Amino acid sequence: MTVELGHFALVLALAVSALQVALPWLGARRGDPVLMGLADRAAGLQFLLVGLAFACLTAAYVGSDFSVRNVYENSHSLKPLVYRISGVWGNHEGSLLLWVLILALSGAAVAAFGQGIPMRLRALTLSVQASVAVAFLLFMLLTSNPFDRIAPPPFEGRDLNPLLQDFGLAVHPPLLYVGYVGLSIAFSFAVAALIEGRVDAAWARFARPWILAAWIFLTLGIAMGSYWAYYELGWGGWWFWDPVENASLMPWLAATALLHSAIVMEKRGALKVWTILLAIIAFSLSLLGTFIVRSGVLTSVHSFASDPARGVVILGILCFFIGGSLALFAWRAPLLRQGGLFAPVSREGALVFNNLFLSASCLAVLVGTLYPLALEAWDGSKISVGPPFFNLVFIPLTLPLVLAMPFGQQLAWKRGDLAAVAQRLSVAIGIALVATAYAFAMRGGVAPLAPIGIGVGLFVLLGSLSEIVTRASRSGGGVGSTLRKALRLPISAWGAAIAHAGVGVMILGVAATAYETERIANVRMGETIDLGAYQLTLKDIQQREGPNYRDTVALFEVRRGGVLEAAVEPAKRIYPARQMPTTEVARMTRGFGQVYVALGETVAESAVPVRAYWKPFVLFIWLGPLLMALGGLLSLMERRMRVGAPAPARAVRA
Amino acid sequence: MRGILVSLCLVGFLIAPAHAVQPDEILKDPVAEARARQLSTQLRCLVCQNESIDDSNAPLAKDLRLLVRERITAGDSDAQVKAFLVARYGEFVLLRPPITLRTLALYGAPFAALAIGGFFLWRRSRKEVAPAAVEALSGAEKELLANILNRKDGT
Numbered sequence: 001m002t003v004e005l006g007h008f009a010l011v012l013a014l015a016v017s018a019l020q021v022a023l024p025w026l027g028a029r030r031g032d033p034v035l036m037g038l039a040d041r042a043a044g045l046q047f048l049l050v051g052l053a054f055a056c057l058t059a060a061y062v063g064s065d066f067s068v069r070n071v072y073e074n075s076h077s078l079k080p081l082v083y084r085i086s087g088v089w090g091n092h093e094g095s096l097l098l099w100v101l102i103l104a105l106s107g108a109a110v111a112a113f114g115q116g117i118p119m120r121l122r123a124l125t126l127s128v129q130a131s132v133a134v135a136f137l138l139f140m141l142l143t144s145n146p147f148d149r150i151a152p153p154p155f156e157g158r159d160l161n162p163l164l165q166d167f168g169l170a171v172h173p174p175l176l177y178v179g180y181v182g183l184s185i186a187f188s189f190a191v192a193a194l195i196e197g198r199v200d201a202a203w204a205r206f207a208r209p210w211i212l213a214a215w216i217f218l219t220l221g222i223a224m225g226s227y228w229a230y231y232e233l234g235w236g237g238w239w240f241w242d243p244v245e246n247a248s249l250m251p252w253l254a255a256t257a258l259l260h261s262a263i264v265m266e267k268r269g270a271l272k273v274w275t276i277l278l279a280i281i282a283f284s285l286s287l288l289g290t291f292i293v294r295s296g297v298l299t300s301v302h303s304f305a306s307d308p309a310r311g312v313v314i315l316g317i318l319c320f321f322i323g324g325s326l327a328l329f330a331w332r333a334p335l336l337r338q339g340g341l342f343a344p345v346s347r348e349g350a351l352v353f354n355n356l357f358l359s360a361s362c363l364a365v366l367v368g369t370l371y372p373l374a375l376e377a378w379d380g381s382k383i384s385v386g387p388p389f390f391n392l393v394f395i396p397l398t399l400p401l402v403l404a405m406p407f408g409q410q411l412a413w414k415r416g417d418l419a420a421v422a423q424r425l426s427v428a429i430g431i432a433l434v435a436t437a438y439a440f441a442m443r444g445g446v447a448p449l450a451p452i453g454i455g456v457g458l459f460v461l462l463g464s465l466s467e468i469v470t471r472a473s474r475s476g477g478g479v480g481s482t483l484r485k486a487l488r489l490p491i492s493a494w495g496a497a498i499a500h501a502g503v504g505v506m507i508l509g510v511a512a513t514a515y516e517t518e519r520i521a522n523v524r525m526g527e528t529i530d531l532g533a534y535q536l537t538l539k540d541i542q543q544r545e546g547p548n549y550r551d552t553v554a555l556f557e558v559r560r561g562g563v564l565e566a567a568v569e570p571a572k573r574i575y576p577a578r579q580m581p582t583t584e585v586a587r588m589t590r591g592f593g594q595v596y597v598a599l600g601e602t603v604a605e606s607a608v609p610v611r612a613y614w615k616p617f618v619l620f621i622w623l624g625p626l627l628m629a630l631g632g633l634l635s636l637m638e639r640r641m642r643v644g645a646p647a648p649a650r651a652v653r654a
Numbered sequence: 655m656r657g658i659l660v661s662l663c664l665v666g667f668l669i670a671p672a673h674a675v676q677p678d679e680i681l682k683d684p685v686a687e688a689r690a691r692q693l694s695t696q697l698r699c700l701v702c703q704n705e706s707i708d709d710s711n712a713p714l715a716k717d718l719r720l721l722v723r724e725r726i727t728a729g730d731s732d733a734q735v736k737a738f739l740v741a742r743y744g745e746f747v748l749l750r751p752p753i754t755l756r757t758l759a760l761y762g763a764p765f766a767a768l769a770i771g772g773f774f775l776w777r778r779s780r781k782e783v784a785p786a787a788v789e790a791l792s793g794a795e796k797e798l799l800a801n802i803l804n805r806k807d808g809t
Contacts, residue, residue, distance in 0.1 A: 118798075235709050242704055344779045356771045364764035371760045383757065384698045386706065386749030397764060522677040600676050601711075609677045 003068055006056025007147035010097075013049035013104070014137040016042055020107075020130035024123035028195075036123035040111035043126050046133060047101075047108035054088075054101045057146050061088050067153035070094060070146045076159035076577050078548040086170035087160045092294060092310075093146035095173060099290070100136050102174075102181040107133070110185060110210070117206050124192035125185070132184055135317045143310050159548065159577035168228035176221030176248060180286040182214025183255060187283030190276045191325050194332040199276060204266035207279070209636060211262060215255045216632040222248050223625035234583035234598040236518075236613050238621055241390040246369045247289030253362035254282035257355045264348045267413065271348075273333050274355070280329060284322040285366075291318050292369070346416045350408025357401040364393045395449070402456060402507065405500055406463025410470065424470050428462035443515070453511025461504030468497050492638040499631025506624025509592075512617035520600075524607045532614035534595055535559045539567070541608065549575045551584065554599055554608045558588055565590070570597045570610070592619040675708065679716070681723050690723050693732055697722070697739060698749050706749055 020042035027035025057070070061084050066072040074091040075084055089098040107129040114122055140146070163169070189207045193199040225248065230238040239245060258278040264271045291314045342348045368385045376382055406428065410421045422429075436455030443451075471493065472486035517532040528537045540555040551571040558565045568586035575582070588595040593616040600609030675694075681687040691708060697718060699710035707715040707722075718739070725735045739747045751757045 116802075237709065240704070240709070342779075344775075349779075352775060356768065356775065359771065360764045360768040363767050367760055367763045371757075375756065379756075381756065382744065382746040383751040384704070384746055384749050385751060385760065386698060386704055388696050388750035389760075392750065393761065393764060397768070520675055520677050520680060611675070 002056045002059050003065065003147050003149070006053040006060075007145070009049045009052040009056065010137065010141060010147070013046050013053065013100075014134065014141065016046045016049060017130045017133040017137060020046060021127050021134060025127040028120050028123045028127070031120075033119060036119050039123045039126035042130065043104075043107040043111040046130065047104040050097075050101045050104040053147075054097055057094060057097060058085060058088050061085060064157065065153075066155070066157050067149050067151070068146075069148045069150045072150060072154055072157050074160050075157040076548055077156060079160065079165070080547055082167070082170060083160060083165045086164075089173050089177075090160050090164045090169070093140070093144045095177075096136065096140050096144055096294075097146050098174065099177055099181060100133060100140065102177050103129070103133050103136065103184055106182055106185050106210075110188075114206070120196065121189070121192055121203075121206070124195050125188045128188040128191045128195075129184060132188075132321065135320070139310075139313055139317060143313055156577075159575060162549070162573070162575040162578060162580050162582045163232060165575075166228065166232055168224055168232065172221060172224045172228055175217050175224055179214050179216075179218025179221050179255075180248075180251060180289065182210065182217060183251060183279075183283045183286050185210040186214070186255075186258065186279040187325070190279035191328060193276060193336075194325075194328050197332055197335045199272050199336050201266050201269045203272075204262040204275065208259075208262045208266060211255065211259055211279075212632055212636050215252075215259055216629045216636070218248070218252050218255060219625050219629045219632070222252055223622050223629075227622050231585050231587060232582075234585050234611075236596055236598070236611070236615070238513075238618075241368075241387045243369050244289075244293055246365050247285075247292045250362055250365050250369075251282055251285040251289060253358050253365065254278060254285050257358035257362070258282050260351045260354050260358075264351045268342065268348050270342060271352070271355075273336050276333070276336070277329060278355075280322075280325045284318075284325070285362075287318050287321060291315060343415050345411065345418050347408065347411045347413045349416070350404060350411050353404055354401060354408060357397060357404075361394060361397040361401070364397055365390070368393070399456070402460050402503060405460055405503065406466070409464060409467050409496060409500060425459075425463050425466060428459050428466055431462060432456070432459035447514055450511050450514030453507055453514075457504045457507035457509075457511055459504070460507060461501050464497050464500035464504060468493065490638060492635045495631045495634030495636075495638070497631070498634065499628045502624045502627030502629075502631060504624070505620050505627055509617055509620025509622075509624060512620065513615065515616055516618070517614040519612045520610070521612075522607055522609050529610075529612065531595065531612050533560055534565070534614060535562075536568075536595075536597065536610075536612060538608065541605070544571075546573070548577065549573050552599075554610070556586070556597060558595055568595065568597050570599045572599050589619070592617045592623070594618050675719065676716070679719055679723065681727065686723075686726050689732065690719070690726055693722050693726075693735055694719055696736070696749055698747050700743055700747060704749075 020039060023035050023042070024039035027033070027038070057068075059065075060068045060071050061075055062081065064071065064075060064077040064084070066075075070091060070093050071087075074094070075087045079087070087094070089095045107126055110117075110122065110125060110129070114125075117125075186207055189203065189210070193203055222245075225245070226238050229240065229245075230236070258275065261271045261275045261278055265275045291311070294310065294314055342352075368390055372383055372385055406425055407418070407421050410424060411418070432455040435458050436451045439451030439454050440448075468486050468489065469482070471489055473482045477485070519529055519531050521529050523529055523536075523538045525538055525541070528535050535558070537557045537559070538554060539557055542553045542555065544551040544553055551573050553569050553571040556568050556570070558568055566588045568588050570586035571584040573582045573584050574580070583598050586597045593614065596613040596615055596618075598611045600611060602609065675691070681690060694708035695706045697707045699705045699707045699712050699715040699718070701712055701714050702710050705712075705715070707718045721739075722735055725738055730738065736748065745751060751760065753761055
C-alpha cells in the first residue's frame with residue numbers, strides 16, 4: 001500500500017511540476033501576481049510529494065519488502081539498518097529519486113527563503129526549476145520506476161553491491177547530489193534572467209548564496225568520495241581520474257569559477273554575461289555527469305545500471321536543457337548590457353585570471369574524459385586517456401592558478417599594487433622557498449614535483465592566512481590588539497582565508513604522497529616487516545562472522561622502535577548473497593599520517609600477502625577540502641541575513 | 655566488443671578482487687622493479703575501465719605486469735617495452751596517448767582556450783578604462799530600495 005502511495009505521489013508531483021512550469025511563466029508574461037505567486041506554493045507542494053515518495057521507498061527498504069523489484073535487487077533482510085536505508089540511493093532508480101528530491105528541495109528553499117528576490121525573477125526561476133523536475137520525473141516514471149512490483153515476491157533480496165555497504169558511501173551520494181542539483185538553482189536563475197532579458201549586480205547577490213551552498217556540498221561530496229576510494233578500494237590511491245570522478249570534478253571547477261565571477265559581478269557590475277554563461281555551464285556539467293554515470297557509456301563501480309535505452313533518454317534531456325539554455329543565451333545575451341572595464345592588476349583582474357585558468361582546467365578534464373568516445377565515433381580508433389595524461393595537462397594549468405591565489409586575495413579592487421602585495425607576502429614566499437630548497441637537498445630521489453609541491457602548498461597556506469594578518473595589523477599595535485582586530489574582521493574575510501588555506505593544505509597532502517613508503521610482501525606467521533619507522537608483525541589469522549558477510553582477518557601488531565603502537569586487522573570479506581569478496585583495509589592514524597595495510601589475493605593458513613604503506617600527512621588531502629568547505633560555510637554565515645535579500649548596509653557601502 | 659570487454663573486466667573483478675601487484679611478481683633487482691612499477695602506472699589494463707595494470711586486479715593485468723617485467727629483465731628500455739606492448743595491443747594500451755595529429759585537439763584544446771581567452775582579455779584591458787555606465791533605477795526600484803533601507807533601520 002505504501003508502495004502504491006509512493007508511486008501515486010510521484011505522479012502527482014509530475015502534475016504539480018508541470019503546473020509550476022506553465023502558470024508562473026504565464027504570470028510573469030502577463031504581470032499577474034496571483035499566477036506568479038503560485039510558483040512558491042507549487043514548489044512547496046512538489047517537495048512534499050517527492051518527499052512522500054522517497055519516504056515510501058525508504059519504508060519499503062527498511063521493511064525489506066521484496067515484492068518491490070528495486071528492493072529485491074538491492075537489499076537483503078540481514079543488512080544493517082543504516083545500509084538498508086542507504087540502499088535506497090545505492091542503485092539507479094533510487095538515486096534518481098534522491099536526485100529529484102533534492103531538486104524539489106532546492107526549489108522549495110528558493111520559495112521559502114527567497115522572499116527578498118523580486119517576484120518576477122523568483123517566479124521565472126521556479127518555473128525553470130520545475131521544467132527540470134518535469135523531465136526527470138517523466139524519465140523516472142517511464143523508464144526507471146522505483147516502485148515496480150514483482151510477482152510472486154521472492155523470499156530474500158539480492159543484497160547491495162558490497163563495495164557500497166560502507167558508511168562513506170552512505171553519505172557520499174546525498175552530499176554530492178546536493179552539490180550537483182544545488183547548481184540547478186544557479187542555472188534556473190540564469191535562464192530566468194535571460195528570459196527577462198536583463199541582469200544586474202543584484203542578480204549576483206541573489207544567486208551567490210545558492211551557488212556557495214551548492215559548492216560547499218560539492219566539495220564535501222567529492223572529498224568524501226575520494227576518501228572512500230582510498231580506504232575501500234584498497235590500493236592506496238585517492239584520485240584515479242576515473243570518468244565518474246571527472247564527472248564530479250568538472251562541475252566543481254565550473255562552480256568554483258562561478259563563485260568567483262559572481263563576486264566580480266556583485267561588487268563591480270562586470271562579467272555579467274560570462275557569469276550567466278558559467279551558471280548554465282556549471283549545471284550542464286552536472287547533467288553531463290548524471291548522463292555519464294547513469295548511461296553506462298563509461299562504466300565503473302558507480303554505474304549501477306548500464307541500460308542503453310535509459311542512456312538515450314538522459315542524452316535527450318541533456319540536449320534539451322543544455323542546447324536550449326545555450327540557444328537562449330546566444331539569442332538573449334546581446335541584450336544584456338556589458339559593463340565594467342577594469343585594470344589587469346586589481347582584485348577583479350585576479351578573479352578574471354582565476355576564471356580563465358579554472359575554465360581551461362575544466363575544459364582539459366572535459367576533453368580528456370570525452371575524447372576517447374569522440375575519437376572512436378569519428379574513425380573507430382581506440383585510445384586511452386588516463387592519469388598520466390591528466391597529471392601532465394592539469395598540473396601546468398592549475399599551478400599558475402594556485403600561485404596567483406594569495407596575490408589576488410590581497411589586491412585592492414579597481415587598481416591594485418602588486419609590489420606592495422608581494423612585500424606583504426614576502427614572509428610566505430621566503431618560508432616556501434626555504435622549504436623547497438630543504439626538501440630538494442634532503443631527498444634528491446623523489447620526483448622533482450614533490451619539493452615544488454611542498455613549496456607551493458606552504459606558500460598558498462601561509463599566503464592565504466597572511467591576508468588576515470595584514471588586515472589586522474594595518475594600523476600598528478601590539479600582538480594583543482592585532483589578535484583582537486583579527487577576530488573582529490568580517491567573518492567572510494576569515495571564510496576566504498580559510499578556504500584558500502585549505503587549497504594549500506591539500507597541495508601539501510598531495511606532495512607528501514611522494515614520500516610514502518610501500519611494502520609488498522608475503523608475510524608468514526610471526527614474521528616482521530619494516531615499514532618506514534614502523535614494524536609490522538603478523539600475529540594471527542582468524543575467521544569472523546558479520547551480519548551478512550564473513551571475514552578472514554589478519555592480525556598485525558604495529559611497533560615503533562620496539563614499542564607496541566596498535567594492532568591492525570586488515571581483512572578479506574565475502575558477502576555470500578552476491579559471492580563477492582572485498583578488501584577491508586586497516587589503517588592506523590598517527591598525527592596526519594596513516595599506516596595503511598591491505599591484504600592480497602591468496603590468504604593461506606599461515607601466510608598472507610600484504611600491501612602496506614606508511615603515508616605521511618595523507619590526511620591533509622581531505623583536511624584541505626574540509627577547510628575549503630568550512631571557509632565557504634563561514635562566508636555563507638555572513639550572508640545568512642541576505643539569502644535572497646540584499647543586506648541594505650552592504651548595498652550602500654558597495 | 656566493448657560489451658565483451660566490460661563483462662570480461664567485471665568477471666575479472668569478481669574472481670580476483672584483491673589488488674594489483676602481488677608479492678610473487680616482484681623482481682629481485684629493486685631498480686628494475688621500480689622501473690616496472692613506474693611503467694605499469696602508464697599502461698592500461700585492456701579489459702578494465704581506465705585502470706592501470708598497476709592498480710588492476712584482472713588476470714590480464716597480472717599477465718601484462720609479468721610481461722613488462724620479462725621485457726625489462728631481457729634488457730629492454732622503457733620505450734622499447736612500451737613499443738612492444740603497442741605493437742601487440744595498439745595505442746589503446748597507453749594511458750597517455752602519444753601526441754599525434756589525431757590527439758592534437760586533446761592536448762591542444764585547454765591551452766588554446768587559455769591563449770584565446772588571454773588574448774581576448776589582453777585586448778579588452780588595453781581599451782580605455784571607462785567608468786561603467788550605471789543604469790538608473792526605475793521608479794519601482796527606487797521605492798523598493800527605500801523600503802528595504804527603512805526596514806533595516808527599523809530593526
